[in-house]
Amino acid sequence: MSDEVLATPGVRKWRAPGFALALPAWAWFVLFFVLPVGFVILLSFGAKPDIFRPYSLEVLSFDQYAKALDPAYGPTLKNTLRVGITGTIACLVIALPFAYWLAVRVPPRWRGLLLGLVLVPFWTNFLVRTIGWQLIISPDGIASSVLQQLGIISQPLNFLYSRSAVLLGVVYNYLPLMILPLFVAFDRLDPTLREASKDLGASRFRTFTQVTLPLAMPGVVAGLALVFIPLMGDYITAEVLGGAKGNMLGQLIASQFLSAQNWPLGAAMAVLLMLSITVTGLLFALIGVTVRSALRRRRRIVIDTGEVAA
Amino acid sequence: MSNDDGLRILASTEATQRLSRRSFLAGATVTAVAGTTLIAGCGSSDTAPSAGAGSSAGPIEDQLNMYTWGEYDSPKVLKEFTASVGPKLQVDSYNSNEEMVNKLVATKGTSGYDLVVPTGPFIPQMVANDLLEPMDLTRLPNFSNVDSVYLGQTWDPNNEHSVPKAWGTTGYAYDTTKIDREMTTWQDFLDVASTTASGQVSILDSPDNVVGLYLWAKNIDWMTTDMTLLDEAQDYLVNTLAPHVKKFESYPGSNGMPQGSFWLVHAWNGDARQGILSSDDQDRWKWVLPTPRTEIWMDNWCIPKGAPNPNAAYAWIDYVLDPGVSLKELSYIGYHTAIKGIEPAAKEAGLDRLDIVFFTPEQVATMEAGELNDAQQKRVDIWNAMKAAAGR
Secondary structure, rough: OOHHHHHHHHHOOOOOHHHHHHHHHHHHHHHHHHHHHHHHHHOOOOOEEEOOOOOEEOOOOOOHHHHHHOOOHHHHHHHHHHHHHHHHHHHHHHHHHHHHHHHHOOOHHHHHHOOOOOOOOHOOOOHHHHHHHHHHHHOOOHHHHHHHOOOOOOOOOOOOOOOHHHHHHHHHHHHHHHHHHHHHHHHHOOOHHHHHHHOOOOOHHHHHHHHHHHHOOOHHHHHHHHHHHHHHHOOOOHHHHHHHOOOHHHHHHHHHHHHHOOHHHHHHHHHHHHHHHHHHHHHHHHHHHHHHHHHHHHHHOOOOHHHHHH | OOOOOOOOOOOOOOHHHHOOOOOOOOOOHHHHHHOOOOOOOOOOOOOOOOOOOOOOOOOOOOEEEEEEEEOOOHHHHHHHHHHHHOOEEEEEEEEEEHHHHHHHHHHOOOOOOOOOEEEEHHHHHHHHOEEEOOOOHHHHHHHHHHHHOOOOOOOOOOHHHHHEEEEEEEEEEEEOOOOOOOOOOOHHHHHHHHOOOOHHHHHHHHHHHHHHHHHOOOOOOOOOHHHHHHHHHHHHHHHHHHHHHEEOOOOOOOOOOOOOOOOEEEEEEEHHHHHHHOOOHHEEEEEEOOOOOOEEEEEEHHHHHHOHHHHHHHHHHHHHOOOHHHHHHHHHHHHEOOOOOHHHHHHHHOOOOOHHHHHHHHOOOEEEOOOOOEEEEEHHHHHHHHHHHOOO
16 A cells, blocks of 8 residues: 555545544434433423423523422432342342353353343333233232142232332343343353363362452443343333332333423433432442452462572 | 302303303203203304314324323224224323323424323313314214213313313222221221221322322312412321322222222222222222212313324214214213213113212212312422322
8 A cells, every 4th residue: 555655646545534433333322322311411400381381491400409309209219229229139149140050051052042041031022021020910910829829828919019029020121131241251251261270279169259250240240230220210110010119210200201291300300310320330339349459459469589580 | 169059060151151160060960860951952063163164174094093091992992993984093091181281292293193182171271282173063973962061161162172072080999808897988098098908009190189189088179279288288198198008000990900909999980990890809899989079070082283183083083972882982981971861871771880980969069170270280299299208
């Protein structure tokens, strides 16, 4: 190419700049993230003039934030954080051994099939799957009659429309999102590393906690984020299974937009939800980093060059 | 209702001038029950707008998008309409007038809906905000089947934008196998909800009804704009009642009642009837039209601005105004459909549980209609706060 340039002096060959490749991604980012989120943030400073106008941006103020921070909504935020954190941890606890087993223990020829089975629930609509659970756990549902016939409970099952029902629903709905990144992380580990660990005298448990798990950490973090973030904003699961007790912020926001027709208040709540997700995420990241660096310091191996030389 | 006047009458505007402004709905059934045509023909047929009538008519489109209350048309009638008239139906449902108004406002004439079913008091403001098309009554040959006592209501004196769809009331039903006491009043509801039935109660997911629950129990006009009373209502609903609520549900009859999820349900009469009829053990449920006061509402067919299939909408309204079709609708939805002679016809057909559909003049006298007033936002705020507090 340089020959060519030299051969025709004065004529510069035009080359598309490198960032052109990223243009579609940028367009997507601006159109589907920056603009809508920006509008929601703008809306949150607006006001609701009357019932036939969902919002007005004539006067901007923090009024909606004051309303959204009303102590009345405290229980809903607490519920949401509780379901979000417990649900994410439950998904991790269930998915971790399963993903490890699938990636390491299962013969490779079965892996594809099993992984496919993990994805089977996604073939059906999210809402329909959740309503399925409503039918199963309702007082006259299958779970109730089986438990009654086994003599485990004497009254019809009183589980639907509770916080625990929401927890069951979110673990069911979000589990595959935890399994997949964990599986990929475990699958990519070089088996020879585990062998080396064993050869050097580490027990199985030690190999898992000190070799496998630290290397799979990016997968764990990805899984936590993939589950926690959408779960915090979920309102379908809580709407279908939660009743009045298991309410979540997502429902409150949806009802501001759909029923109460107070868009600015809904927007302020949405911004606060995003902030609380970010803060919770950062808090856990901070804990994670602190624990990791503490562990590293404890396990640091100092190689004394003088001794090696001797 | 502040100016309570013993007997109230549902009559056309000329007649209402002699009556108090808000006494419109009641006596409806007074005449209906008496089975007379006492007020029939009172200024209805001459009110149809004539200009341009028929000019916009054309072939019936092959699609009809309806935005209505849940379980508000018989599935059989929907199917038969498509089979005999043609348009394919898409039916979406809402839980409250506020929700429907919001969707129409937000989409500014592009909602894609051809029919909406607002409750009376919402119509004037919907018209003022240019959300509704005028209703051309000349395109509805079956309009003459509507019992004239239901025409010319205060919200649309000449039926220029609306045609009556159905009317009903609010009450509750309870599971007698779980609640072992006689219940007759709203106060009974509140008492049982916070004791025996705690945690097993469903409440209508609609701001006006939530607030009405408390105000009716205290025998106060549910449309009061007195902020002291509304603050009292808020205090009770948020701090006392909310923790006992299992679910905010506008249609407990569709799933909750047959599933046995609730012991005590706050419900519109037709929905309670559907719930009772679809339960395995119907005798388990007892319906109560509570005293001392309750609601009367009337929903109306309206065509929203920018409806893509207006001809299909007219065809549908005309179709359901047929007495035979109307009886099928009533049999399913459990609400009075405002058609002449529908009550004797329903009795003759031996339909189930008509005690939840038709009410005596004495009962109707305890019912009062809602309105869209200055307390609207406050009622929405109370409802929000109560829903949030229920999760504690």
